[in-house]
Structures are given as structure tokens and as C-alpha cells.
Amino acid sequence: MNLFDVYPSFNVEPVKGEGPYIWDKNGKKYVDFYGGHAVMSIGHSHPYYVQKIESQLRQLGFYSNSTQNPLQEAFAQKLAQMSGYSDYRLFLCNTGAEANESAFTLASHHTGRNKILTFTKGFHGRTSAARSVTDLPKIASVNAQHQVVKVSLNDIDTVQKHLQTRAFAAVIIEGVQGFGGIYVPDSQFVEQLAEVCKATQTVLILDEIQSGYGRTGKFFAHQYTHICPDVITIAKGMGNGFPIGGMLISPDFKPWKGMLGTTFGGNHLACVAGMAVLEIIEQENLMTNAAKVGQYLKQKLKGIVGIKEVRGKGLMIGLEFDFPVQALREQLLYDYQVFTGISGSHVLRILPPLTITQSDADWLVGALQDILCQIMINYEL
Numbered sequence: 488m489n490l491f492d493v494y495p496s497f498n499v500e501p502v503k504g505e506g507p508y509i510w511d512k513n514g515k516k517y518v519d520f521y522g523g524h525a526v527m528s529i530g531h532s533h534p535y536y537v538q539k540i541e542s543q544l545r546q547l548g549f550y551s552n553s554t555q556n557p558l559q560e561a562f563a564q565k566l567a568q569m570s571g572y573s574d575y576r577l578f579l580c581n582t583g584a585e586a587n588e589s590a591f592t593l594a595s596h597h598t599g600r601n602k603i604l605t606f607t608k609g610f611h612g613r614t615s616a617a618r619s620v621t622d623l624p625k626i627a628s629v630n631a632q633h634q635v636v637k638v639s640l641n642d643i644d645t646v647q648k649h650l651q652t653r654a655f656a657a658v659i660i661e662g663v664q665g666f667g668g669i670y671v672p673d674s675q676f677v678e679q680l681a682e683v684c685k686a687t688q689t690v691l692i693l694d695e696i697q698s699g700y701g702r703t704g705k706f707f708a709h710q711y712t713h714i715c716p717d718v719i720t721i722a723k724g725m726g727n728g729f730p731i732g733g734m735l736i737s738p739d740f741k742p743w744k745g746m747l748g749t750t751f752g753g754n755h756l757a758c759v760a761g762m763a764v765l766e767i768i769e770q771e772n773l774m775t776n777a778a779k780v781g782q783y784l785k786q787k788l789k790g791i792v793g794i795k796e797v798r799g800k801g802l803m804i805g806l807e808f809d810f811p812v813q814a815l816r817e818q819l820l821y822d823y824q825v826f827t828g829i830s831g832s833h834v835l836r837i838l839p840p841l842t843i844t845q846s847d848a849d850w851l852v853g854a855l856q857d858i859l860c861q862i863m864i865n866y867e868l
């Protein structure tokens with residue numbers, strides 16, 4: 488059987504990882520400035536994380552949510568302590584799209600409304616409703632049936648106009664837009680948005696799937712503002728590669744049996760993986776490291792001639808260029824052994840493990856300086 492070929496991919500086969508480094512099948516070493524789509528928070532194959540999953544697997548790998556699983560409560564307690572959301576409740580699932588899909592269900596039950604407001608350049612996943620609130624042009628008919636309105640980021644007047652109709656169950660917004668090109672929403676806009684949502688009883692869903700878990704230097708990107716969203720969705724860095732997602736839900740929502748559910752969500756292995764990630768983020772001060780190395784890297788990148796704009800917070804950085812960056816990305820990978828991501832055609836996305844050091848950052852800066860210098864010499868000749 489052949490694979491259903493949907494992923495554009497590089498001609499690299501990673502076989503081993505350690506911290507922010509990856510080795511391919513030929514033994515070549517790479518620095519991972521992409522973290523496999525912002526997934527690697529604590530770095531590859533952290534020994535404590537490996538040991539925790541391994542010993543849980545020997546004990547019990549899985550049983551369903553129809554039995555008691557105290558690992559879930561322990562994980563929720565740790566997440567409350569690390570995030571500061573101690574009075575919220577946790578629903579566990581498997582992926583980011585599933586977390587957002589569950590958030591829409593919750594909002595719809597809570598408000599009795601169906602419409603969702605979202606933002607241009609937003610990305611929220613590839614399931615049906617999540618896809619319909621995502622700013623990708625190709626929407627198949629089953630996804631297109633959702634009632635969605637897309638508004639430009641930071642346009643509070645238009646948001647207000649729509650929400651005043653009181654027809655919207657929810658607004659969904661990313662802490663920092665990732666896929667769309669690393670755009671940080673204005674703090675004032677986010678605070679006004681929270682106020683309008685409150686005034687119109689619209690559920691505010693903060694999608695922190697890419698921007699959360701310490702990546703921006705705070706546990707959640709929205710914690711640079713003064714809001715408390717109704718629902719916060721999480722995934723990616725949460726499991727460091729183990730598939731786990733979830734929602735932090737404000738005390739205003741009342742659960743009832745059967746309201747939400749999923750077979751694998753919150754299973755034993757996922758809980759120990761998630762717990763180990765939180766413990767390592769705390770013990771190794773990775774949020775502080777993300778803020779410090781992120782700041783250092785941004786400063787250095789801003790000094791490179793040829794980069795049009797440097798955006799982002801902590802270790803969620805976007806580099807915009809005047810030209811399409813696919814060739815530059817390939818050169819970084821094949822000639823300088825640096826993994827990076829892309830947003831659209833002109834933006835490189837930098838989303839490394841939160842463990843990277845300043846000397847790793849210098850490697851990326853040096854590689855970019857070399858390549859851009861070469862491009863300019865060729866251009867002038």
C-alpha cells in the first residue's frame with residue numbers, strides 16, 4: 488500500500504534526537520529551530536521524560552475514561568500551578584484541532600448560539616469546525632457549512648459590530664498567530680476583545696496550541712495582557728511529541744456527563760508525558776530561558792541586512808523577507824544543518840525547543856548572515 492501523499496517533505500530522515508539536536512540516518516547533526524511544528528518544548532529524548540513514559544508503560548499504558556485515573560488529577564494540579572489558572576478545570580484530548588472542536592461544542596452548549604468569529608491569518612486545525620475558522624482558502628463543503636465570520640486582527644470596531652448581534656457562541660484567537668506569519672495581537676485589542684465578549688456573553692477561546700507552554704517566555708502568550716479567557720486550548724508542546732491536547736475551562740461552565748468525550752484523551756501514558764514536560768519546564772527554568780534566548784536571538788536577527796522584519800515573542804519568531812524563502816530554508820537545512828519552518832511564502836518561522844542556548848542561536852544567525860551575504864553579492868554582480 489502506498490501512503491496518501493499529502494505532506495511536502497525534505498529529503499532528510501531523522502533517526503536520533505538529543506536536546507535541540509537531531510541526527511539523520513547518515514549521522515549528520517542538525518540544530519532544530521523548528522521543533523517539528525513547535526512540538527518540542529523540553530528538547531528531544533529528555534532522559535527524565537523517557538524514563539517516566541517507559542516506567543508507566545511497564546505498569547499500565549492505557550485504560551479508558553470509564554475508570555478512575557488519579558494521574559489526570561495530579562496532572563491538572565501541576566498545570567494549574569504552572570499556568571496560574573488554579574480555579575479552571577481541565578478536559579484532556581489528543582490534538583489541537585480536537586481541543587478547538589471541543590471548545591466550540593462547549594461554547595455552543597453554554598450560549599445556545601452557533602456562530603463563531605475568527606481572524607484573518609488564523610489557524611486552528613484541520614477538523615471540520617476548526618478548519619472552517621482557519622484562514623485557508625480550500626474548504627470542502629462539509630467544512631463550509633459552519634457559520635463563521637472572519638475579521639482582521641486588531642479591528643475592534645468590526646468585532647464589536649458583530650458581537651453586539653448576540654448571535655455568536657464564541658470568538659477564537661491565537662495567543663500569537665503562528666501559521667499565518669507570527670503576528671502578535673495588540674495587547675489593547677486583546678483586552679478590548681475580552682470586554683466585548685463579556686458584555687455580549689460570547690465565549691472567548693484563546694488558542695494557545697502553538698504559543699503556549701512557555702514558548703513566549705510566559706506560560707501563555709495572552710499572559711502579557713490582563714485578560715482571563717473563558718477557555719484556553721492547548722496541545723503541541725504539552726506532550727513534547729506524545730499526542731495530547733486539552734482545554735482549560737473557566738468555573739462559569741458546568742459539565743454534565745456525556746457533554747464531551749474521547750477514547751484516548753487523558754490516558755495513562757499521555758498524563759505521565761504531560762507531567763514530565765511540566766516538571767522539566769519548571770526545574771530547568773525553561774520559560775526564563777525562552778524569554779532570554781528569544782530576546783538575544785531577536786536582537787541579533789534584527790541586525791542582519793536582508794531581513795525585512797523580525798516579529799514575535801520569546802522563542803516564537805517570524806522573519807519576513809522581500810523574496811520567497813523556500814530556497815533559503817532548503818539552504819539552511821542542507822548546507823548549514825538548521826531546521827526552520829515557513830509561513831506562507833515570505834516568512835521563516837523559528838520555533839526551537841525551549842532548551843536552546845545562545846551559542847545555538849549564534850549558529851542560526853551565522854548561517855543566515857552567510858547565505859544572505861551570498862545572495863546580495865550574486866544580486867549585485
Ligand SMILES: Cc1ncc(COP(=O)(O)O)c(C=O)c1O
Pocket residue numbers: 524582583584585587610611612613661665666694695696697698722723
Ligand atoms: C494555533 C494552532 N491551533 C491548532 C492547531 C492544530 O493542532 P493539531 O495539528 O494538533 O490538530 C495548530 C497546529 O499547527 C496550531 O498552530
